[in-house]
Each structure stands twice: as C-alpha cells, then as structure tokens.
C-alpha cells in the first residue's frame with residue numbers, strides 16, 4: 001500500500017476510487033472497500049481510498065480535529081489491503097472547490113477513476129452541494145461507473161463513527177470493536193517512562209498518545225499488543241498514574257510472558273475490555289497487589305477465549 005499525503009499533485013494508474021472521511025474505518029467503511037477490491041479484480045484496476053487531511057471540520061469550524069478514532073498513520077495500517085491511501089490536503093482552496101471540479105479534475109483526471117464507490121448519502125464539494133445524483137450525471141461523460149453502497153445497521157441503528165466514538169468514550173470496548181469490525185487500537189512509539197514499572201515487578205511499555213487521539217476513560221483494559229508484527233497478550237493502564245503523582249496521560253502496557261527491551265519501537269495496542277477505573281492507591285504494595293490481580297484476570301480471559 002502506498003500512502004500519499006501532504007500533496008495535491010497526485011497521479012495514479014486507472015483505479016476504483018473509494019470516497020469518504022473514514023474516521024475509524026468501521027464495518028460500513030469496510031463494505032465499501034471490499035466492494036472496491038471485488039471490482040478491481042474483474043476490471044483490472046488499482047484500489048484507491050481517498051480522504052482529506054486534516055479533517056474538514058478543522059478548516060471549516062477552525063477547531064482542532066480532536067477525538068479522532070484513528071490518526072493518519074493508524075488508518076494507513078488498517079488499509080494495508082488497498083493499493084493507495086490518499087489524504088488530499090484540505091485547505092480553504094479545497095473547501096471552495098465545486099463538486100464538478102472536484103470530480104472531474106481531482107478524481108477523474110488526477111486519480112484516473114474508472115469506478116467510484118461511495119455510501120448512499122455521500123456529500124462533497126463546496127457547501128456539500130455534490131451528491132449521488134450529481135455523481136450519476138457526471139459518470140458517462142467522465143468514463144466511470146458509480147457504485148453506491150447502502151449503510152450497514154446493527155440492531156436497527158445505522159453504524160457511524162459518531163456512534164463508535166460515543167461507545168469508546170464510555171469504555172464500551174466490546175461494542176465499539178463489534179461496530180469497528182476489528183479491535184480499537186492505539187499505535188505509537190515506546191517512550192521512556194520513570195522506570196518504576198520494573199521496580200514494581202511489572203514493566204510497562206509506554207505510549208504518549210497524540211492529543212487528537214480519542215481515548216476511552218482512564219482505567220485498566222484487557223489488551224493485545226503487536227511488537228514487530230508479533231501478537232502478545234497484555235494488560236493496559238490508561239491514565240496519569242495518580243499513585244505516583246503523575247500528571248500526563250500515558251497508555252502503559254504490561255506484556256505477559258515477555259522480557260525484551262523495546263524502547264523506541266512502533267507498536268499497536270488493541271483494547272478488548274474495560275476492567276476497572278484508575279485509582280490512587282495508598283501504597284505501592286496495594287497497587288502491586290491489584291496489578292497482579294488484573295494480570296490474573298487477563299490470563300483467565302485468555303483461557304476462556306482460547307487465545308494463544
């Protein structure tokens with residue numbers, strides 16, 4: 001997969017283009033991408049997922065794109081089965097592009113779209129004036145076929161990034177993961193902490209999350225971690241470590257049955273289930289005892305779910 005970002009000068013071979021915002025690549029988004037993968041095989045085209053960076057609300061409402069389910073690099077990891085992942089710069093010029101210019105110049109001439117896959121309510125271009133009807137009207141003149149995909153519902157409710165964000169904010173990881181179609185994850189580089197973990201007997205691999213990344217409530221979560229593409233079972237604390245008077249939010253993961261130096265490595269932590277709130281313990285001894293219990297719970301879950 002080639003990740004093209006930070007440039008408007010994009011050319012690609014003839015492609016099936018999937019258009020959307022794709023915060024949090026969920027089962028609805030996956031349906032669009034799977035359809036594009038199918039078409040690419042029959043028509044011998046590349047698959048290109050097109051989105052904007054930064055999120056349009058950053059430019060339109062002039063506010064930080066906080067609460068993103070997935071940041072750019074994380075999305076790229078999740079889209080490893082497509083050929084191109086394009087993040088077209090979203091600035092004032094982009095926001096003023098008419099829907100016709102966007103489709104004809106950017107999508108058809110630039111990306112060589114021979115097929116376009118969108119959700120049934122996709123809106124685009126200046127003031128979101130472009131819609132499916134316009135895409136249909138421009139299709140034959142510009143030489144692409146249009147495929148619109150119905151929205152997926154779960155328990156009669158349309159799956160959306162907003163819904164998933166809401167579940168993550170409540171710590172409902174199992175529900176969020178169901179709607180995402182994969183486990184919610186946090187990727188980042190392992191940074192040096194205060195070296196207390198080892199002293200406690202539970203070393204933790206620490207990630208300092210990006211300020212725009214949506215996180216569930218502070219607390220302990222059953223997790224998995226990918227180090228060098230190898231999966232390990234783990235337990236993760238998200239929080240500020242009040243027992244040690246910390247004040248910065250850290251995602252800390254203790255990896256079960258693991259003893260390697262992984263400072264500086266890029267890892268991905270998947271959250272499976274909320275266990276408990278983060279607490280300020282009266283002593284290190286009490287914290288240690290509780291961590292040991294959380295690890296025992298992780299092992300019991302491993303057995304119950306036949307994890308390796």
Ligand SMILES: Cc1cc2nc3c(=O)[nH]c(=O)nc-3n(C[C@H](O)[C@H](O)[C@H](O)COP(=O)(O)O)c2cc1C
Nearest residue numbers: 193194195196197235237241242243254278279294
């Ligand atoms: C499973 C687990 C649960 C934890 N729960 C808490 C907690 O409730 N309160 C707290 O202050 N710290 C908690 N911690 C964080 C420890 O305080 C932290 O790992 C230790 O201070 C090491 O910090 P360091 O990585 O900066 O050296 C937890 C850590 C783990 C691995």
Ligand SMILES: Nc1ncnc2c1ncn2[C@@H]1O[C@H](COP(=O)(O)OP(=O)(O)O)[C@@H](O)[C@H]1O
Nearest residue numbers: 193194195197198203204205255259261262263
């Ligand atoms: N089982 C393990 N889980 C997590 N990290 C481990 C483990 N074994 C060794 N390590 C290493 O130890 C480091 C964490 O040690 P720790 O004393 O908690 O220091 P820090 O304060 O930097 O987190 C990790 O970054 C990693 O390199």
